[in-house]
Amino acid sequence: MIKYILTTILCTLVLSNCASLNHEPKRYCWVTGLKPEKADYYRKLHADPWPSVTKQLKDSHIQNYSIHEIDIKGKTQLIAYLEYTGKDFDADMKRLACDPEIQRWWKETDPCQSPLPQAKGIWADTKEIFFLK
């Protein structure tokens, strides 16, 4: 009987873990330019990001976040892809933007970036036209 109860508890824990893994995240993809004279510093920062920054991102329900660079017609562009697993993206982003460590990080990274004309801030939005789970 004890074995049965323990096994049932284990199953419940595993199932609840799987349920969280199966939660559907919302995808975001953004683009910004990278200034040639600041590119190496930007790459260096992102090769070894501050733990205070990565912790804040995770606490803001961001996962599977990658940044990729590519030259498009002589200009280096950065592509950010990330997934948001929270319930209120705007609220989480506002809270993130108020964090002193995030502000200290952006003070280093913002001057490296060269936003596209249509961007409201640093990163310009893209539009998703296809998704295959």
Place this chain on the structure above:
Amino acid sequence: MIKYILTTILCTLVLSNCASLNHEPKRYCWVTGLKPEKADYYRKLHADPWPSVTKQLKDSHIQNYSIHEIDIKGKTQLIAYLEYTGKDFDADMKRLACDPEIQRWWKETDPCQSPLPQAKGIWADTKEIFFLK
């Protein structure tokens, strides 16, 4: 006793499912141009992709595949992000490229795209400079 055995079997199945979910995929991010005169047709195809094509992509160990569009200095660019969960990407992509349905799909999509000068085929590679799990 029967209950205990059934619960143990259920736990094993759930655990093996979780293990596969925890497998680390390899990320790919590519860019290509979208011809203005073919943009609507490309979007229409991707809004309702052929089941034979999505099946082949899944069978080739591709998951979490999204395509995003953005205007960069007057040209529409497409960004593809996908994850590969197989063991031999080149072999899977070669097999994929030989599939008649994939070839029929590319016969429709290729003429819509305007590759960047550095692309070896349709899609140009990007370089990942940051990742947060």
